[in-house]
Amino acid sequence: MTASLRLVLAQADFCVGDIAGNTARIIDLARTARVEHGAHAVVFPELAVTGYPPEDLLFRPGLHRRVRSALDAIAAAEPDIHVVLGYPERDGANTYNSAAVFHGGRQVANYRKQRLPNYSVFDEKRYFEPGTAATIIELGGVRVGLSICEDIWAPQTAVQAASAGAELICNLNASPYHMGKAVERTNAVTAAAHAAGLPVVYVNTVGGQDELIFDGGSFALDARGVVTALAPSFVEDLLVVDVERTADGLVPRGALATTPDADAAVYQALVLGIRDYVRKNRFKGCVLGLSGGIDSALTLALAVDALGAECVTAVSMPSRYTADMSIDDAREEAARLGCAFHVVPIEGPVKAFGEVLTPLLGGDADGVTAQNIQARSRGVILMAQSNATGNIVLATGNKSEMAVGYATLYGDMAGGFAPLKDIPKTLVYRLSRWRNRIAEVIPPRVIERPPTAELAPDQKDSDSLPPYEILDPILERYIEQDMTPREIAEHGFDIEVVRRVAQMVDRNEYKRRQAAPGVRISKRAFGRDRRFPITSRYDEQQPSS
Secondary structure (H helix, E strand, O other), X not given: OOEEEEEEEEXXXXXXXXXXXXXXXXXXXXXXXXXXXXXXXXXXXXXXXXXXXXXXXXXXXXXXXXXXXXXHHHHHHOXXXXXXXXXXXXXXXXXXXXXXXXXXXXXXXXXXXXXXXOOOOOOHHHOOOOOOOXXXXXXXXXXXXXXXXXXXXXXXXXXXXXHOOOOEEEXXXXXXXXXXXXXXXXXXXXXXXXXXXXXXXXXXXXXXXXXXXXXXXXXXXXXXXXXXXXXXXXXXXXXXXXXXXXXXXXXXXXXXXXXXXHHHHHHHHHHHHHHHHHHHOOOOEEEEEOOOOHHHHHHHHHHHHHHOHHHEEEEEOOOOOOOHHHHHHHHHHHXXXXXXXXXXXXXXXHHHHHHHHXXXXXXXXXXXXXXXXXXXXXXXXXXXXXXXXXXEEEOOOOHHHHHHOOOOOOOOOOOOEOOOOOOOHHHHHHHHHHHHHHOOOOXXXXXXXXXXXXXXOOOOHHHOOOOHHHHHHHHHHHHHOOOOHHHHHOOXXXXXXXXXXXXXXXXXXHHHHOOOOOOOOOOOOEEOOEOOOOOOOOOOOOOOO
């Protein structure tokens, strides 16, 4: 058996809008594929030139002029290798999500994406017109059919390519991560391979873009659906795939990376999300409030793993209600991770706010008002450090708290990025234990101690919320599965508890709309995934008429 075709799948991290930087990266990787790997062709992901998703940048005429110049530069730079890449194609009044093929200093083929996703985090029909035709190119004696991302989820598109004479399908992707997505992808591509009777090579982008994480995991599989090459997840990689002619047809082969388990994948997604958000937005580093609780402890570990200890600052901001062990645990966490640590008591600012507000409130602030003044004093301190240093503030709240509004607007919600925004509390515990198996960076007492906001005497989360092992399954069904309270109760939950939780979720939409963006790891994250009106009188509790 001899290799008929050598492909390099360029699983690279591109920055949205950085057309010059992305172009330079494409040219450099194409050269590496040719010189170091002897490739016939290098394949880049969907919309590699602009990064994905470019969103309303696609409405800017200047973007399309820059894209055209970029394509000319790519064609001229590496004429001796086929370069296959995704780009937004402007044709008259229409824009297409397209793949171009360059060789010999010119564009030799073009394909327009046919299936435009318009669900979940995708809204491609806002920007693109669909293509209609297959595109077949010859690479190293192999007839290759091109497709882009969603096309491969519809077996008919693969069958269309096979009918047009393809022997192999090459699919360009910007497929975002959520838990379980790798298995979903493999199943979808296997169905397409079976339907067309063809092997498939699948290249995916990698990196963080606002809420979205692209996990890479590029792969190849044969016509039976057996994975024969696999790139690592959450890192850049050049996956070399040799396509061999055998008695049974074409078989693509390459290295097989190990797939991370579920908790490892989520942790790596969070690390990648922090790293790319901070670096792509040109912050020097990050600062966060370190309370001695588990949420901030996990956030600190993630930040140090993402950026390095030298780029992370932790601040403990105790009040009269803060236990000594909280300060001690925070100090210990920072020491174990090697980052800068400061203690800034908030009693002075809280007292000053009380004096200022007494005439307005007709007396001393108490109850929730007093608790929120504490949280907002901490927010002011962290934002001041951010302004003075160029560090972004990482908010430390989790999905369970964001769902039910157990957070202070402009207080502990203050920040530019919220890594745990889509992480329910029970998963926070799992990830903390997972990280400690690598090295014990979170003191065991932090994990074992009952969670508390420490804004009032002897306060515990359970004073205001159901236990998280009950709350989180209810939230998952209500938020991610759109089940009604009665349907949720049928799974063994107390109907009054479910109704109370649903009411908390519904009435706190205004808070979530103002929250910092955060990493998406579920199928239904707060943000671009879930678009409920703030002002609404719809009541899920009312029976249908």
